[in-house]
Amino acid sequence: MATHNLAVILKNPSNDAEFLLLKQTPPPKFSEDQYDSYVDSDLWDLPSTLLNLQHDHSYSGIVIQGAQSSHNIDLTKFDVQLALTGVLEKLGLTVNDVGEWSLFKYVEEAEFGPEFPVNTVFIMGNLLDGNQNCQGLCKWMSTESCLTWLLEVKPCSDRVGPLVVFALINDSLQSAARTLPPTLRYQEYPPGVVILPMRSKTRKPFLTTNLVIFAPKQVSDTVGDCSFVAHGDALIVDPGCRHEYHEELKQIIACLPEKLIVFVTHHHLDHVEGQFHKVFLSDIV
Template identity: 35%
Template sequence: MAAYQLALIVRNHNVENFEFLVTRQRRPSEQKFEGLPYIDKELWDLPSARLSRIDESGLIMSPISEDNEGSVSLGKSVSSSMQKLGLKGFDVVDAISQIQAQVAPPGVHMTPWRYWKLVEESEYGPGPPLHTVIFMTDFFIDKSEVPGGGEWLDSQTTMDVLIQWGAHSRRIGPLAALAASTHVPDGLVANFESIHGQEYPPGIVVLPMRSIIPKPFGKTNLVILSPSNLSGQCGETLSNHAATGDVMICDPGCIGAAQAELAHIVKSLPRKLLVFLTHHHYDHIDGLPVVRKNNSEAVLVASEATFRRMGKATKGFNCITVEGGSKVLISGHELEIISAPGHTDGHLAIYDSATGTLVVGDHCLGQGSSLLDPSSGGNLQDYLLTTRRLLDLGPHYLVPMHGRPNLWPAHMLCGYIKHREAREAKILKAIQGGARTAYEITSTAYADTPASLWPQALNNVILHVEHLNDNKKLPKDFSLENFERSSRSPFLLKCLPAVTKYVLWAPWVHFTSSSMSTVISRVSVAVLLGAVALYWAKRKL
């Protein structure tokens, strides 16, 4: 079920140009991390407030008091507009009160709120999408007055900040960008009818598309980069760039019905198309046959390691190998390739310095931490070094390939470092306490995690132990050989009871919300696990 918020465009009625109010957005908690001198620039956006659900039967409002009497009166009008959208069961009055506290100084005349637009966020996963109901009002106020600590912006200034953010001390959020976009030339989404993603900043579109990646995500973000017509930036010469094109898409990894949508998108884009691949995993390249079928001129851009691991998947494409520091040119707009090993050894990111947008592949996720793939050269040492390198770029907007894009990149990246450091400290403490086998270390360091998930956690334990060994932090009596041996069948056998219990019990607990195919697949896995256990038991007899 989607979540909703209320937002307000406050126009200055006393000026001829379209001028609207933005307010400073609250930073995430714990914005400062000890030992990491990185902090995100201030973010300004439309005043907004979450809509709390109360009763699905209707729009129920907060109790009337002297403080919110005006909000209740206004709430009736807002409620009526929302009912026409089929939205019921929200505390509209509370949301209105929160917004008024952000923007309205005492004595300011405000016109009635008028419904403007419902903005439906794409389903990125794993959490519900956040849809925004936007209203509009006018303030009759002197231009020099700035209510509620906010700032007045006109459309042109807003777009200037969005497309050349490095020259400004503030950042502009997606709702303010949307408000300003109606007063400037059409962006990428408006020019291509097949594209239904979120365009932010201008010329950069993110579309989550169904892929083989398992839940809780289930989708891979297709990113379309075509910012040249807005920034006016011009590259130096063609010889200075590894690849040139009119538009770029990143990681077409969709499957099933989503491939039909990808086909429509590719057909609608210019023929001189670059396809940037962050790495070789199937959930990032499964749509390549669709791209080739609908644009035989498309050119693949990736690292040497990625192309090598893709094998025959590159057949029929022209391929350009790039590395960290390489530059590509999209209709005169320069983008930089960033070396980002860690998830895999050939992993790349791509950075648009004009808008501050960093497309980061699987180095980050919209929620939670990324898994590293040691079978493809992924390792923790590279991952942590890459994270600090990305922090040094100081991006404004971070786009992962799974989950919602992030408006607080420094906070996210610093959080990743601290999370890895904290987990490694637990693993080292377990080892110093006498744990030597994979099961002993995992069960101690992940004591706060259900035992049924320890097999997935083992991958991280192995990476951390290797990292500790590289940094010479392991005790002298710790045997890597014995640890590696214990991480195979002995570990799986000890985890088998917990995993089997989960696989068998979970579908019956959630039977009403699970499909029969899910139940059957879980039982099948349980039977397979039982067969493995029986096989090992016979070998021991």
């Protein structure tokens, strides 16, 4: 069973290419000077909140176009009105400030474990008046400007959160992850960096080890004076899956460029077992 979030895409009435982002609250302190002394840059993402189950099955009064025909998620089981009210309150808005709602996307998170995955329901609405003021907590952004933030990272510059990437950016890119077997669930954030949990001989209560794939759209051929550094068109990190999942690993490798680098962070079985498989080796050597 998964936990669910509701994320909201609010379109700008004066510019249909823009949507509203909310400045995210920094994570709590650890009470450790080594960590608490670090101040990160601002993170901007789609406004979201926890989506709880409906207890009394009463009619919410919120109509989400396209939700009735969705086979992936039944929104009648959730208290959409409570969640949506909470999200809009963060923006200083009410449901009367937004026009028609529609189901935009349902994203199922990969099972990183050991806890339940967090799936996200994305709904879209048109803001009736774009002149709202959130005292610097909100800003209008386009997909292109968010992608620029992701690809042209600068020290202390503002950052884009994962919900924007999952909902609006990844589908617009020709990522190598698009060719992965459709049965595999993964996370791609930022674009070109894929995290895919594979069943491994890891320590309980975990069941998987993350296989990380770096497959950027463009790869530089320039290595400067560091001729001893291996370079290729893609990089995979820690192929440590159990032997019964080696066929899946082979399918993943087949989707990546032929000039592939394998990097192992350390030599525990849950991080290296896949690289010893003879089929795997035959594909990358």
